Amino acid sequence: MCNACLIDSVRESALSRRDFFRRSAAAGLAATAAGTLAARPALAQSSGKVVDLTYTLTPEFPTFDGKPGISLDPDKDYAADGYKIWKVSFFEHSGTHVDAPMHFAEGGLSVDNLTAESLICPLCIIDLKAKAAEDPNAMVEPEDIENWISDNGDIPEGACVAMNSGWGAKMGDASFRNDPEGNFAFPGFAKSATDMLLGMGVASIGVDTLSLDPGNSADFAVHYSWLPAGRYGIENLANLDGLPASGATIFVGAPKHANGTGGPARIMAVL
Template identity: 70%
Template sequence: MCHACVMDSVKERMLSRRALFRGVAATGLATAATGLIAARPALAQSGGRVIDLTHTLTPDFPTFDGRPGIEMVESVNFEESGYQLYRVTFEEHSGTHIDAPLHFSEDGTSVDELDPATLVCPLCIVDISAKAAEDPNAMVEPADIEAWISANGDIPAGACVAMLSGWADKVGTEAFRTDADGNFAFPGFSVQATDMLDGMGVAAIGVDTLSLDPGNSADFAVHYGWLPAGRYGIENLANLAQLPATGATLFVGAPKHGGGTGGPARVLAVL
């Protein structure tokens, strides 16, 4: 997710945040690795139920800039050659996809450099669908995280915390991306919430919308704060409503093209 209207002044302000987070990035990666240890018992006790959290990527799937996110051209024809093959071109940030730290920093971790230990982790789902039904730009706030902890216990270090807003049900309609006036409108995280999660050693955040930031964000504060800290995000998650708030293990099939800022991913949850 990129936006041509991000002002230089915003970038300069966020650079100071990157410098601050850089000092704790190593600690964050270590705690993220702890998340893999926490994930293993959950997987071992699993009943084997797998929920696909990935939307099918087609040229019609909504994108932030409104352009098709994928193009498929036949490269080899089955009738002519006995097998078939397509040449696929896609935008990195289309469909269900990863935002790597490099997406919003000049020299951050690229998608191929993500620590594999952070790609298998406990999944914690924060449900804000009730307030999102009232406010299309609703955000996960610190109070929502505190309420989740009160109900479910501590968020494990190395976890992925995902927002359930109900927006995945709007895929295929204009309301997934914009309001009736054509303005971006969808829920996301607040920077206060992601700062809180950063302090807990959370490895990733995820949303069932187009962006980690809410649609009416003018500065992409969550992107600039969360990603340069060495953590990653997942956008356009599907089927979160089929999972409990806690207890699932997340498997993130991140792409591995060298120097990538992200890319479409197959994301699975195991119960």
Template identity: 65%
Template sequence: MCNACLIESVKDRMLSRRGLFLGAAATAAAGVASGAFNARPALAASTGRVIDLTHAYDSDFPTFDGKPGILYDVDKKFDADGYHLFKLTIFEHTGTHIDAPLHFSEGATSVDALPVENLIAPLCVVDISAKAAEDPNSMVEASDIEAWISANGAIPAGACVAMSSGWTARIGDPSWRNLPDGTMAFPGFSKTATDLLVEAGAASIGVDTMSLDPGNSADFAVHYSWLPSGRFGIEGLANLDQLPASGATIFIGAPKHRGGTGGPARIIAMV
């Protein structure tokens, strides 16, 4: 086959695959808009193995602005008061946490108003650890989403699509946040990928890094497009490398403080 013919053949296959994908996505998007996702089929097929996707954190856990994300003040001591009690000062976006639509959009949905139907969801894990090892600012691209679909089938309605970059292994090391020169560098999603996930009907995305956008982002394109669409994100996930690409169910323990832009969350998965 000539080179030109081969190129046209590949294009035709890609267009055909994209057409089938977008056709299924129209139905999936309608389901997300109405909060209509039934977790029972996924749970029924699970083995019952539970994976903690949440980092324990304290005032030393890395944050985007470098300030401590949580501060402890002792309010009660066991010896003096008969019980322990801390007063906590917490910044919403620290540790493993939720980004609600309100975080990057005026008048959008706050964390307490997230549809509960989207807090239990099919989990799709997109592994980019190989390219992240070469480029700390690598991204989940549209081609990675298409490759996942080719291997695993359509993105389920209401799914959480999570990037597994291998960054959990860097916790406790400065490279989780920075290059040696202090410049922030870590993987994230590209807008072309999240635009595709909007069409697919995904309800949330997650990353095992500090931000939905890569560390070198100058415009926060994913934050400014994904969140205002009414969807939410999860940052700082742990242990995604222990999960299969498809078949797990994620349980998102979102905080419920009224009017919040997000907040620390307990996230677990069942396989």
């Protein structure tokens, strides 16, 4: 299926699922009120090392729909005004960014209503590089989560579970977004895995790719289930190789504009 056809198909599906979103968003808000995301997470002990997980957002940065995600136009300049100001315009889902529940759930939490507590999380990183080397549309599956737990212990409630597929090595190349035939091709989460993480009280999931769902997804099953459940996602994480599988704390500098469906964010991890 061509990229434009896929986007149109998903748009039609979104309209047909409007009632589902209303019900799911209500359920997600109820879960939040119950304390799943508002509870203070168990933070890692810090040694003082900070790793920046954020890409610099430029007009050339790859986006899902292929349009430039940001534009910068001069508003004030040193010669004429004595100081410098840019007028910055960007699409919410550009660069390293947050997907708020409202992105796929009418009536869901907007980015400005994400609790501060849910934006500071123990970070659990699942290494998917071997699978992604074999399959560009590889997925984090329940078995990968079980293996992580076997090696590292339980995933803390309120954690951010991130996928490290090694996709950052492709940044700047067309293969970050597409296969040679022009189809979307990049790793993501399987719905069966995110359903499992919902049951564990995980606050967020993160990927080092363009989407929470794999590139060949025809239905955005993770977006349609994870976000309406009141959780949030992070896309285009950088520098995950600089962190261990467990032991770091992630700080999600989500934007706070009213009624936002998400937005570019400065993401830091502290060891």
